[in-house]
Amino acid sequence: MAATVIVAELGRGKLVGFAEADLRPFADGCRSSPVGYLEGWYVAPELRRTGIGRALVGAAEDWARDLGCHEMASDAEVANASSQLAHKALGYSEVHRLVHFRRDLPAAKLKRET
Numbered sequence: 001m002a003a004t005v006i007v008a009e010l011g012r013g014k015l016v017g018f019a020e021a022d023l024r025p026f027a028d029g030c031r032s033s034p035v036g037y038l039e040g041w042y043v044a045p046e047l048r049r050t051g052i053g054r055a056l057v058g059a060a061e062d063w064a065r066d067l068g069c070h071e072m073a074s075d076a077e078v079a080n081a082s083s084q085l086a087h088k089a090l091g092y093s094e095v096h097r098l099v100h101f102r103r104d105l106p107a108a109k110l111k112r113e114t
Contacts, residue, residue, distance in 0.1 A: 005018055005019070008056055016047050016052065017043035017052050021039060024073070031071070032070045036064020036067070036069040037074065041053065053086060060072070
């Protein structure tokens with residue numbers, strides 16, 4: 001099943017926000033499968049706290065529910081406090097925190113033949 005993108009626009013096609021949702025086989029803290037997953041969510045800064053974000057997420061949740069999902073999940077960067085507050089304002093609860101690590105691998109060393 002393909003992901004969905006829901007957009008919010010003001011007159012004349014001026015886009016002011018979007019929500020992207022997909023299905024995942026599982027998500028941290030969820031008990032069912034598949035799980036609707038809010039992959040991305042944005043509202044223009046000057047229009048935040050006007051209900052646009054709530055409507056976008058609500059439409060994404062409806063999409064997931066129509067596909068048989070019983071749960072919706074999402075994530076936010078640890079440092080993104082405003083996103084965390086917005087999720088909590090919509091009834092989402094924090095279930096896990098995770099720090100990801102990476103490292104460049106040095107070039108492979110040549111093995112000497114003996």
